[in-house]
Amino acid sequence: MADVAARAGVSHQTVSRVLNSPALVRPATRDRVRRAIADLGYRRNLSARALATNRSQLIGVVTPGVTLFGPSHATTAIQHAARAAGYASVTAAIEDATASPHEVLEFFLDLRVDGIVVVAPTVATAEAAHGLAVSLPVVVISADQPAPGPLHLVTIDHRQGARDATAHLVGLGHRHVAHVAGPADWFEARARVEGWRSQLRDAGLRVPDVVEGGWDAGQGYAAGQRLLAQADVPTAVFAANDHLALGLLRAFDDAGLRVPDDVAVVGYDDVPGSAFYGPPLTTVRQPFDEVGTQAIDTLVAVLAGATPAPSSSRPELVVRASSGPHVPR
The missing domain is CATH 3.40.50.2300 (Response regulator)
Incomplete structure (x- = not known):
């Protein structure tokens, strides 16, 4: 980072702002720093950053261990939204024969994840989410459940x-x-x-x-x-x-x-x-993309100390040829 600062003719703190809060830096300065980053091939050391900030920029994603369309697409949407927000993600299945909620929690704690998003379409995964929330912030994507205690809820209606x-x-x-x-x-x-x-x-x-x-x-x-x-x-x-x-x-x-x-x-x-x-x-x-973004936004807000309200997205009816007017028989 010091090399980037010297190359761009700015302070170490300005480089840090460009990397972490770019909106706080004037566009011309921001562009100069980014050119220096590109010229030098600079990559942040995430391990060092985690030690300095006590944040890993890593999110755990829990899935029900099935390949069905809904859960798999929700998981993909979470991963894309996490990456867009500057987080990496690691996924664990909660219902397969090799993973219990306790094992998954220990796995995530060892990785020092900042929080967890649980795709919980079933009773079993929703119950497991409560066990995970004792140690880490947990956002649950599920269907119209009541407010689930310590969990933060994102739903599709x-x-x-x-x-x-x-x-x-x-x-x-x-x-x-x-x-x-x-x-x-x-x-x-x-x-x-x-x-x-x-x-x-x-x-x-x-x-x-x-x-x-x-x-x-x-x-x-x-x-x-x-x-x-x-x-x-x-x-x-x-x-x-x-x-x-x-x-x-x-x-x-x-x-x-x-x-x-x-x-x-x-x-x-x-x-x-x-x-x-x-x-x-x-x-x-x-609306999988919308829900993935809502889940990550909710988790980031919780990590910042906020208490976001539960969010819900409405699906969209797509009319094609398989439905037509009733014809008396």
């Missing part, structure tokens, strides 16, 4: 996403809208059930029994077969994710039903390729 999907189908004239649900121990699956039910009730429509599903296309196909076996086949189905919807599309096609003429289908997630299903899938897109 899956109830509203499900309400929007259901309202779309009701607005198309459908009066029998079924729901194929995700696993019962996932908070977002529960929230989507609640949103579907509340929207049907608000519309004055009958709320049928939930159809058990899961998260994969095979479970969606099996759920579609069960719906087809009913005496009163629904005219529209809201699926808890796009893979379930894909299975439904196949089941209906095998039975000779046309989507959306005979039955409309709406999914959730907007997974890559959903626009190329047959027909292109109406779905609900999750």
Whole structure:
């Protein structure tokens, strides 16, 4: 840093400001320092910086140990947001056979992480987050949980996403809208059930029994077969994710039903390729980038001594060809 200061003709403190608080430095001086950094190939020694500031600029990220679309994309969004904020991140899975909450906490403490972001779609990961919060600031990304004690909450409003999907189908004239649900121990699956039910009730429509599903296309196909076996086949189905919807599309096609003429289908997630299903899938897109940024902003605020309020993001309904007006049979 002294070499950079000499090259740029500024003080050591000015170089430090350019690296840590660039907005405090005049643009011309800032540019001169950055040119000197580039010319000299200067890289900060993060270990030395951690000793001097008692901050590692390292964030721990806890995932549920699954490769499903939602958790994996939330994790990627956190990593991108952390890097943009000047932090590195290290990830640990909490539910696999080799990692308990205690082991993960010890791992993060050994690395001297400044704080932790937990992707907590399930009951097990949410419970584990409480154990991590005894020693470090913890931000939890989950679905519409109540204020979770020492944890700082960032949510996606899956109830509203499900309400929007259901309202779309009701607005198309459908009066029998079924729901194929995700696993019962996932908070977002529960929230989507609640949103579907509340929207049907608000519309004055009958709320049928939930159809058990899961998260994969095979479970969606099996759920579609069960719906087809009913005496009163629904005219529209809201699926808890796009893979379930894909299975439904196949089941209906095998039975000779046309989507959306005979039955409309709406999914959730907007997974890559959903626009190329047959027909292109109406779905609900999750704001992963926004949530990742909110999680990192919340953690940085906590590290600065603030008490940020819980934040929530609304998903976006994406209308495509798989949902159409109700046609009387």
